[in-house]
Amino acid sequence: MGFSLSMLAVKGKSKAELLNALQLFDTGEREVYPDAQIAGAQFPGDWYVLVDDHLSQQWSETHAAAQLSMNAEVIAWEVEEHVMVSSATAWKNGQKLWSVVHDSNYDVMHLEVTGEPPEMLTQIKQKLFDQQKAAGKKADVDYIIEVPLELAGVLTGFYHDRLSDTDEPRFEILQKINAQPAIAPKNPPASSAYFFPNG
Numbered sequence: 001m002g003f004s005l006s007m008l009a010v011k012g013k014s015k016a017e018l019l020n021a022l023q024l025f026d027t028g029e030r031e032v033y034p035d036a037q038i039a040g041a042q043f044p045g046d047w048y049v050l051v052d053d054h055l056s057q058q059w060s061e062t063h064a065a066a067q068l069s070m071n072a073e074v075i076a077w078e079v080e081e082h083v084m085v086s087s088a089t090a091w092k093n094g095q096k097l098w099s100v101v102h103d104s105n106y107d108v109m110h111l112e113v114t115g116e117p118p119e120m121l122t123q124i125k126q127k128l129f130d131q132q133k134a135a136g137k138k139a140d141v142d143y144i145i146e147v148p149l150e151l152a153g154v155l156t157g158f159y160h161d162r163l164s165d166t167d168e169p170r171f172e173i174l175q176k177i178n179a180q181p182a183i184a185p186k187n188p189p190a191s192s193a194y195f196f197p198n199g
Contacts (some may be wrong), residue, residue, distance in 0.1 A: 002079075003081045004053070004079070005054075005078065006052040006059050006078045007152070008065075010050075010074050011046045012073055013048075013071075021068060022064075023178065024177065025177055026040075026172050027173045030169035031169050032054075032169050036171075038052050038053070039077060043158055045157060049157075049158045058078045065091045066094045069091035069093060073091070076089050076091065078146070081145070081150055083105065084099075084105075084145050085103045086101070086149050088149070091115070098115030098116055099112075099114045099115060100116040100147060101113075101148065108144060109132060121147075124150045124154070128146055128147050132144055
């Protein structure tokens with residue numbers, strides 16, 4: 001069926017600050033891979049990674065990403081394999097630093113880069129462009145969709161299509177505070193001082 005995911009990594013804010021800002025709470029349930037609607041986990045490098053299934057949270061939207069990046073760093077990335085589109089964007093202190101977007105509706109080789117992404121993008125891009133060219137113009141495969149996703153993965157440590165080498169249930173199942181809970185929280189969420197209505 002293909003992946004349809006929105007992912008967000010934040011460094012410089014505590015888990016409590018992040019969940020409070022996004023009006024989320026930890027249900028107390030854990031899973032090895034983020035199969036729940038919304039799940040989060042701590043990754044090396046002080047990144048807290050949120051994964052949303054079916055793109056219900058548009059974390060890459062300007063308002064949410066900019067606000068979350070105040071006194072912090074944010075990387076937001078998405079993949080929609082049904083239409084073969086992917087993107088990755090970085091923010092810091094309310095400013096957009098760079099973005100990398102692939103949309104196969106333009107062309108299988110399409111890649112739009114703005115700002116100043118990390119130097120590692122050059123190597124990632126070269127590898128995947130070479131694979132695409134080797135496959136040929138008539139090949140029913142899109143390697144370029146992986147460019148933004150690989151870049152975000154290298155930076156944050158989370159790759160949506162790779163299972164962890166451990167069975168540790170590191171992902172915390174999260175839920176919207178105003179949603180009907182499927183699982184009752186172990187500790188009722190405190191009221192939030194601020195939130196982003198559009199996710």
